[in-house]
Amino acid sequence: MAVCTGCSLLCDDIEVSIDGRRITKTKNLCRKGFGRYRSLASDRSVPRVDGRQAGIEEAISRAAEMLRNAKRPLLFGWSCSTLEAQRKGIELARRTKAIIDDTSSICQGEIMDMVIRKDIPTCTLDDVRNYGDTLIFWGCDPSSSHPRHMSRFSYFPRGEKLQRGHEEDRTAFLIDIRTSPTAKILAGNFIQISPGGDADLIEAMLAVLDGKIPRVRDKKAMISMMNRLKKADMGVIFPGLGLAYSLKGRMDRMKALVDRLNETTRYNVIPMVGHYNMRGFNQLLFDETGFINRVSFADGVDHGPVYSVVEASKSCDLALVVGSDPISSLPAGIAKALAGVPMITLDPHRTLTTELSRVVIPTALSGIEAGGSALRMDGVRIEFDPIVKSEYPSDEEVLSKILEEI
Amino acid sequence: MKVTIVTFRDIFQSEAQEVDRFGEDYRRMSAVVFLDKSDAAKAGIKDGSNVLVESDNGRVVVVARISEDTHPGLAFMPNSPWSNQLVPAKTDDTRIPSYKSISATISVTDDKIPTVEDLLRELVS
Secondary structure (H helix, E strand, C coil), X not given: CECCCCCCCCCCCEEEEEECCEEEEEECCCHHXXXXXXXHHCCEXXXXXXXXXXXXXXXXXXXXXXXXXXXXXXXXXXXXXXXXHHHHHHHHXXXXXXXXXXXXXXXXXXXXXXXXXXXXXXXXXXXXXXHCCEEEEECCCHHHHCCCHHHHHHCCCCECCECCHHHHCCEXXXXXXXXXXXXXXXXXXXXXXXXXCHHHHHHHHHHHHCCCCCCCCCHHHHHHHHHHHHCCCCEEEEECHHHHHHCCCCCHHHHHHHHHHCCCCCEEECCCCCCCCHXXXXXXXXXXXXXXXXXXXXXXXXXXXXXXXXXXXXXXXXXXXXXXXHHHHCCHXXXXXXXXXXXXXXXXXXXXXXXXXXXXXXXXXECCCECEEEECCCCCEEEECCCCCCCCCCHHHHHHHHHHHC | CEEEEEEECCHHHHHHHHHCCCCHHHHHHHCEEEECHHHHHHCCCCCCCEEEEECCCCEEEEEEEECCCCXXXXXXXXXXXXXXXXXXXXXXXXXXXXXXXXXEEEEECCCCCCCHHHHHHHHHC
C-alpha cells in the first residue's frame, strides 16, 4: 500500500502496480491524488543557478552561499514536505537567524493555532467515522478539496457506533456561500450565507442556544438545526477556508460557539487543512518555539504578523521557498514584491516561483519518490516509503547538505 | 457590472494544477468567472465571452461562464494566479489576504486571456 500526499487526508490505502520505474496502475486514488501521481512524469524542475542550467550539487552550494551571506532571509513553504525535512528547515532557520513561515499564514493558521494550543477540542478522523453523528462542514467543499473525506471518514461510512450510516445515524450540515458539489450532496441541510455572514450566523446560533429568537430570515430552519446540533452524542465542525477568511481576526467567535455547544454535549473541531503536511509543520514549530508560524530567529525567538510571508516578502533580502509556489498563490501585489527578492526554490516541479528563482533545486516527490512521515489534518502521524526510485534528492537530503555547507 | 468576487477550489482545476500549471487545461479551468444568469443578461455578457475583471488592486481578462445556480451580485472564480491579480495586496492586522471577498467590475472585452507566462512577465515588468 502507498500513501497519497495529494491532500492532508494522506490516504494510506493506495494500491500501485509498478513496471520498473513506471507506475502502470493505481487503485483508490481520487481525481486530485491521481493528478499528483500523473505529475511524476510532467514538467519536472531542472537545477539552475543564476539563470543557467547547473548540476544539483552546484545549485546546493550556491544556495548555501546565498543563505550564509543573507542578512534577513525568509524560509517559506514547508506544507508539502515531510516532518523530517521540516525539522531540518527549522534548524536551518535557527542557524541563519531567519524568518520562517508556512502556508498556514495565509489560510488556516488562526484555527490551527487554537487546535494545537488545545484552546478548542479536537479528535481524530477515525473518531469521526466511528462516533461523529452530527457534522458541520463550514466554508468548505470536501467533494472538491478533500475528495475522499466524506467517503473514508466523515459522512458515508458505517462507523463502529453508527452502523446505519448517513441514512439514519449521521446528520451533516453545510454552511457556505456557494452551491458547491458538497452542497448538492447535502442539499437538505445546506445553509447558504452571504459573504462575511459567518459571524452573524454564529451570533444567531448562540442566540438559539440561549433560548432567544435568532435574527435570521428563516428562524424555523435555524431553530430546527440547533435542536439537531444539541442532540449530538459527538459533533464535529470542519472549518474550511471560507470560514477562515470570513472570521479572520475574530476566531474567538468560533471558540465561543464550540464552548457553548460543549456545555451540553461534545463538539470537536478539525480544520480542513489543504496541503498534506501543514499541520506537521505547525506542530513541529510549536513544539520548538511555542508558535505555529510567523517566527523570527534573528534574536532568540520572536513571533508576530511582521514575520508573516505577506510582510516578510517585502522586507527580506533572500527567500528560500520549499515545496510551495507563493508567486502563484499570493496576491499579485505581494508576489511582485517577492519576485524582486533573490529566491532559492526546492520543488519537484516547474512552478511560477521556480521560473523567477535565482537557484532551483529539483527534489523528489514525497510519497512517491521520497519516504518520510507527516501529520494528517487531524494530527495522526502517517509514515510512507518511496514506491519508485528517483534521480532527485528529497527535501530532507537537500536541506541537510545546505546545513553542512553553511 | 459591479460584483463581489469569491474564489473557490475546483477539483478538476486542482488536478490540472498538479499535472501542469503551465498547461492549457489549467489556464482554461482557472481563467474563468462564473456569473449569475440575470446579472450577466443585464450586462449583456454571454456564456463564453471574454470579460475584463477589474478591482482596485488589478485587472485580468478571463472567460465568462453563466452559472446554473442563482447568485445575484456574486461572481465566483477558481483560486489561481488569474484571480490573484484582483486580490488586494493590502491586508488588515491579521496579514491574511482577502481572497474571498473582492469588489470588482466586469465588462465585455475583445482582449485576450493572458497565459501564465504573460502574468509572470507583468509581475517582473
